[in-house]
Amino acid sequence: MGRGRAGRAAILLCLTALVQPASAIAASADxxxxxxxxxxxAGAQRQPLRDAGKALDLAVPPDxxxxxxxxxxxxxxxxxxxYRAVKAPPPNPFADALPFLTALLGAVLAFAAATWRERVMRGRQVGDALRTAVIDFHDAARAYLDSWGANRPEAAVRTARGKLVTQLAVAHTDHPRWTKLRGLRDQLAAGPLGDRLTAGWAGPDDQRTAALVAALDALRDDVLLVARALGRPLRRQSALKAT
Incomplete structure (x- = not known):
């Protein structure tokens, strides 16, 4: 008996759950x-109602x-x-905001494009200046090493080295994470291509000259690699960040 009552109660609960949503839907429709x-x-809508009926080819009575x-x-x-014609759907906040969002997105894209062009142009300018500086230093140093005597162009080497160090500093300011730039500046400050390049020559020294020429060529190649990378800001430059 207990199980029978429990079963009937469960069935009644299920029927109630099914009937209640249907009743709610019907009430909403009514x-x-x-x-x-x-x-x-309503008084203000009676004539529009007649007009609507006539538009639908319906026989509209006076009352x-x-x-x-x-x-x-x-x-x-x-x-x-x-009712559907007069009762317009509620305004869509997104539709109202769409012109503003479109203008905002356009402004952001324009700013990003302008910033990107400026960055590329800046990189190319710094790269060109760096390329010129390293070639001038390389040529001045080679001219010094290839000559001998009292008229060796030592002043030209110092001037060209100073310009190259300056351009490396400019590039390092724009790219502080490129540790390769710091290493190149160290070579020109304290390495064999610094002041020691023009010091301590008692006479021709083929072995020292060959070592300096190799160092000059390696420096030129490294700086040209940096100059090329400056004009390609999108490329990953992991080699320039290695210590």
Missing amino acids: ADEDAKAVFCL VTNWRRDRPAEFDRACSAL
Whole structure:
């Protein structure tokens, strides 16, 4: 007996759960129909209701109240059409904000493009200056090493070295994480290509000259690699960040 009562109670709960949503839907539909009827039978809407009926080729009686009672299907058709036409959907906040968002996105893209072009141009300018400086230093140092005597162009070497160090400093300011730039500057400051390049020559020294020429060529190649990288800001430059 206990199990039977429990089973009937469970069935009753299930039926109630099924019936309640249907009742709620029906109540909502009735409320919508009532709202439309109130709207269409309002004094200000009666003539628009007649116009809607005529537009739908319906026989519209003079008294629209009787129309609803006598021919409810036709009345509902005209009233529904009028209600949907007059009752516009609520405004979409996103649609209102779309012009602003479009303009904002356009401004952001324009700024990004301008910044990118400026960065590329800056990189190319610094790269060109660096390329010129290293070639001038390489040529001045080679001219010094290839000559001998009192007229060796030592001043030209110092001037060209100073310009190259300056351009490396400019590039390092723009790219502080490129440790390769610091290493190149150290070579020109304290390495064999610094002041020692023009010091301590007692006479021709083929072995020392060959070592300095190799160091000059290696420095030139490294600086040219940096100059090329400056004009390619999108490329990863992991080799320039290695210590």
